[in-house]
Amino acid sequence: IDLVDPHPDPEESAAESALRPTTLAEFEGQPRVSDQLGLVLEAARARAAVPDHVLLSGPPGLGKTTLAGIIAAEMGAPLRISSGPAIQHAGDLAAILSGLTEGEVFFLDEIHRMSRPAEEMLYLAMEDFRVDVVVGKGPGATAIPLDIPRFTLVGATTRSGLLPGPLRDRFGFTAQLDFYDAEDLEHIVRRSAALIGAELDPDGAAEIAGRSRGTPRIANRLLRRVRDYALVRADGRISAGVARAALDLYEVDALGLDRLDRGVLEAICNRFGGGPVGLSTLAISVGEEAETVEEVAEPFLVRLGFLMRTPRGRVATAAGWRHLGLNPPRSVMA
């Protein structure tokens, strides 16, 4: 598997769940989101009410599922998890909603990928805690209104702009998660190390945090790999040197670029004179699916300012050339 892919890997879901914080106090970083959400929950508790619906947006691996779990735990409510792509028919959604218990937290991941009819059913459910169940077909079909328990919807999406306005408007609280800074990631890695019983030096934590692309999921994944390396190739303790040697072996460089990221950058610079080069040509030249290049490698290269997406294709920036140890051509400097 790709070590620096921020998307969840089903094979590590158990390892990941074990590291999820269950209270807001344990949730590292994102101070504004944490503060605001804390207030929403406290107010709901004070009023003995069900909290408003919450929309979380941000790239994968930053803690959206974790926050949904925290909301449920802090409210003492059960948590139900589903995702937009899993709900293709309005009937699927009706079945979930009518099966909820009072106050339940319903986490709906990738909410922007729900089907249209399901989306419309959700509007009504969020606003009036009601669904219209359609019975029969054709002209004789009738909608039977059905009350459902009050619940808190926690919707997650990579970008809130992907949601239709009417859906966005029905959330009482919206939070945008940002990439974590190195210090927060160090805390996360140290907390995780304690939980999995790994001996981790502060410098070792810094080494792992620095290569984690601002993403807790990646930080925890790198930690597990480095822990294995430390057990097999060293005395089990994760020092800075051990972390560096392990991550070099796994080909995750000091900035967190892996083989694919460097391959993309190298292809643009060495084979296409720095670009512009089209996505599909680029993907073929690194032997990857266009989708993987576009969704896994490029966003991080763009974030680092190593690559630009232009209407004519992908272009390496001066910083991109330099990261490969190459001198940018004059045209790039201009």
Ligand code: ADP
């Ligand atoms: P998302 O749903 O946004 O893809 P998750 O909530 O599944 O991300 O988080 C991925 C992993 O990162 C989890 O194992 C969780 O333990 C860890 N994690 C995410 N955010 C934090 C945080 N703020 N503090 C500690 N651990 C975190």
